Amino acid sequence: MSVILSAATFLPPFSPSWILAALLFISAFFFLRRPPKRKIRIPSPPTLPLIGNLHQLGPLAHRSMRTLSAKHGPVMLLYFGPIPTVVVSSPAAAEDVMKTNDHAFSSRPDTSLADRLFYGARDIALSKYGEYWRRVRRICVVHLLSPKRVHSFRFVRAEEASRLVSTVRCACAASSPVNVTELISAFTCDVLCRVLFGKKGEGGGRAELSLHTHVVEAVGGSFPMRDFSPWLAWLDWLSGLDAKVKKASSDFDAFVEKILKSEHESDRIIFSDDHDARRTDMVDVLLSLRNDSSDSLSRESIKAVILDMFTAGTDTTNTTIDWAMAELIRHPKTMAKAQEEIRQIVGWKEEVGEETVQGMPYLKAVIKETLRLHPPAPILFPRESMEDARVLGYHVPKGTRMVVNAWAIGRDPASWEEAEEFRPERFLNSKSFDFKGLDFEFIPFGSGRRGCPGIDFAIVTTGLALATLLYHFDWELPEGVKEEEMDMTESPGFSLKRKSNLILVSKPMNH
Template sequence: MEGVIVGLILAALVWFGTSALKRKQRKVVETSVEFQLQLQLPPGPPCWPVVGNIFQLGWSPHESFAQLARKYGPIMTLWLGSMCTVVISSSEVARDMFKNHDVVLAGRKIYEAMKDDYGHEGSLITSQYGHHWKMLRRLSTTEFFVMSRLDAMQGVRRKCIDRMVHFIEEAGGGGASIDIGRFFFLMAFNLIGNLIFSKDLLEPESMRGQKFFYHAGKVMELAGKPNAADFLPFLRWLDPQGIKRKSQSHIKRAFEIAGCFIKERMESRRDDCRCADQDKRKDFLDVLLEFREGGVNGTYSFSPRTINVIVFEMFAAGTDTTTSTLEWAMAELLHSPKTLHKVQAELRSKIEPNKKLEEKDMEDLHYLKAVIKETLRLHPPLPFLVPHMAMDSCKMQGYYIPKETQVLVNVWAIGRDPNSWEDPLTFKPERFMEGSKRDYKGHQFEFIPFGSGRRMCPAVPLASRVLPLALGSLLHAFDWVLADGIEAQDMDMTEKMGITLRKALPLRVKPSPFKGHATV
């Protein structure tokens, strides 16, 4: 009996020893394979333990990455703490990414500021690629930004821009200087408010609108701040900068206010049904509420939170990007007086005296549209787009891209690449004239300010209408000079990185009404 017991013990020891040895061998093999794959990552600069390459970012990471790319190549690896990041800096690699690896790299890297207990319900920007995201994308392209709806809301855009012109005329009376970016932001915010709620949210008597504006602005400010918890996972529970806690607090407040607007609309819809009012023009909120009630075909049903997220995201995505582009356009024109005079001459020769600029006039305003394109080339609103993430491991350009790698497309560097653009640092709208077919629809990879592929910005049709109309209206309505006696050559054109790429110093200008312009 003792012999049997000893035999069983020896057998067990042999079994455990063999299993442990196999596990160790497997771990060694896996580690070896992982090490070999690590050697196949795109090249990149040496990094420090724990912090990686964080201290090589500088205050303008898009510029720092562009400088590193000159040494390490158009596809390179950086370690932001423990976050493996691949940076793409040329049109050739961008073409390969969006044409050949678009699906596998269609994931989203979500930073701590935008994480909460609800996941990413309703978010077109932060939802991972899949069935839910496809449904949201289809909604945006077939209901929100479809041409028929944009055409129907032409008067809304005209009204918001007319009010901006009026406010600027009032604020700049008597030769006073103004912060032009503030007026662009108010116009963009009220435009989104009208598209969604059919009302200006920033009226003096609208305290709820003012509060929504405040909380939405704070979220955008916090989302643009570098957060140590994103790069060093052991800090996530601590949230040392308080960015996640603060951003979620402001999001909650904004959702509460949006919820009040939504509740009022639902009550109004019930009244409209009782009155059999079928002629009322639908805004975006009406469309969302139809989906809350089962969708057009009864396929999807939105929760109240999903609607809140979609509403908030439209404000977040539509205000800062519009503001930064228009402010940079004005800055570049004032920095280049000859270009300013040329675009104003086009406007004033094409638009009859005492007439306002209309969307139908855009077909004849080629130089104005070229100014917008040139601004987007030099100053893309999101210099890295929204961060992509590898949903699975893949090979690109012969290099290994591990699963969950963050992928940044440096469209700022691509737009200034001397291999694609002649005299790339000069503001020269003429490059988009003379029969140029370059556009920002995502097919010409040297010029992708709105991205490309599946996750390209769906609001491009709206932006392509608002940007030239807003800029052209101000250039037609006023003559402009810099405030404080600053000369064009002395302008500060420094960039400031936030959620978008803004001017470090706000653009202060003096508007002088043009006599041949129609009064608002």
């Protein structure tokens, strides 16, 4: 008993502060010894050896991905062969990728198609993030696609819109149906030929360049097996893909070289911002910058940028106008409302001016609704993480590929009422969505550092062409074809085109 009492005299008093300090010490000890929190695995469907989830992607990959995401969530891990690829399909997940972690996901993965078609990925869209990409983008934003430069080419768009009207009038006089798909393709190709090369119509090599571009688009929408597993590269040879890629690359290179040598370098123009756009095209601008140490580009880089701008420029306008006209034909009341606005604002003028189009809110809503349902690139260009990041709480390691399903996001029922319906009024009665990628429910041109730099050019060209067609003509389906019977099937490929051509009957408006 005495021993116990003597020991007790050396124990500290059990005051509340002492007890609290002891508890804090014990808690800290066990916390520090606790193993790190386990990283939450991204949901993923079962895979097959060698091919991963490739067998689950049908010809329309954006639809297949949405179906898989409905089961596995808005952040989903797929394996393209052995390559891990995260697919995001919700506005919140897209915001994490293109805003919260924009820098982390600003690079592009290596692909054999980018190397072989775009001169070693020297273009804007596919080059890796770094000093070269920043320089190329700066050149495009400052010298080629600035608001001032876009406005300077208004005469090109106006003249080609006038030619568009003349072509349709000829069809009306002959009582012939109009192939709207081919008509718009010719219009956009002519506009881009003149803006890029300074050559009109057929003289600018429209047919030749259009053919090259279609081949590049078709090949670009394929899945080379060498990108998923090098030892499967022989399948690309066996399928004929290697031969198609080689021919597409050599044909386009020969075409551009001919233009550079015979029509630009032989008669160089020193470019300045005040130079008359009627005598200066974008190739002149690019060649003039070769002596600028800060903004100079190699010859191969110039050709890569030309191909990039032509394919992106024609695709955006072609597909948007074609889908818009198809949707308007299927919704006669909507078309009548759009035409009423256009004709009331334009009045009895012979031409529709670009400045006038800016004051047409319903037409803008039609274009936005078309882009929501039918974005030109349903799956945005893949990104690659340059560092570890988190998307909706999921850990994404460095080097992971990231894919944003813009088509699924535009049809997300959590963001849009009657998401599958064509209702332009939604853009009049709700918050003001823009095209710049600031609203992640609506990202047809992407967002962040890797967003499309040609938005202004694409939208002004689309608006002018669509307003011109709706102002001058009334449109209907050929006799015997009903709206509900229209073929709205999507065509496989990188861009979201309609599978069949849009054939309509036009009637000129009486002035």
